[in-house]
Amino acid sequence: MKHLLCSSCKHPNPVKSEYQTFCEACGKKLPNTFSDWRQAHPMASFEEFRETVGVTIKAPKKNIFGAWMKQQTMPQNRGKVIIFFTLLFVCIATAGTLFGKRAVYSLLYPKVPKSTLFANWTTATIGRQPMTISTPLKLWVHDEPVKPEDAGKITYAKSFRNEDGGGVQIAVSMHTYSDSIGNTLEGAEAVSRNDLKNNTELTDIQTTPVPVLISGLPGSLEEGTYLYKGAIRLGYSNLVIVRGKSRWQIHINYRDDDPNGQEVARRVLKSVKIK
Secondary structure (H helix, E strand, C coil): CEEEECCCCCCEEECCCCCCCECCCCCCECCCCHHHHHHHCCCCCHHHHHHHHCEECCCCCCCHHHHHHHHHCCHHHHHHHHHHHHHHHHHHHHHHHHHHHHHHHHHHCCCCCHHHHHCCCEEEEECCCCEEEEECCCEEECCCCCCHHHCCCEEEEEEEEECCCCCEEEEEEEEEECCCCCCCHHHHHHHHHHHHHHCCCEEEEEEEEEEEEECCEEEEEEEEEEEECCCEEEEEEEEEEEECCEEEEEEEEEECCCHHHHHHHHHHHHHCEEC
């Protein structure tokens, strides 16, 4: 359908007759009428006038969403709408929290770059009872105060760990116990296992312990995985070594889906030597 637009009120007037002169909305004379146009085009027909001067008005798009919302806000449907949006909000909030946490911890625990396996590793000798260990990341002193219940039991304590991440975390601790305290491998294993279980940030711990010998000394190696803060699964290796009154522990963790991290942990533990 072709229309003539009124210059006064912009009303689109359907072109129906060659005698159409006034706007059907405001009553004012239309700017283009067939009689006026015919003077400049004496041989033209009314159909040519309609196709040449008339304009096509596009029908407005139907607002389907608006119509649906209008229907849903009717009194008989309001209860359903409230329940629907409540459930939707809960689902979005739950998904956002879960996937948001995963995204954050994925950034905090990136995968170990392949280049780490071929970089120059540093061999450090640490502790009063010397232990050597090779790592791709520098270990820094991170001593922590001895627990009050262990104050009379431990005569020497030292802790080290890396600070620059790199996709793997390496923590080394050494303790020397007083003569009145027994220091067995079984006891060291139990303490290490309880520390994991009592850590509220770790859940779903899956582990397999195996006996090992490090520089001829008895040790226990636990390898497994745990869920960290309910967001990301980490693989870990925990090595405990005992000699006399001295105890060493090396704990390494990395992303469970990272084979490079697992290889770094294997090489670090293989480098450990007690002098």
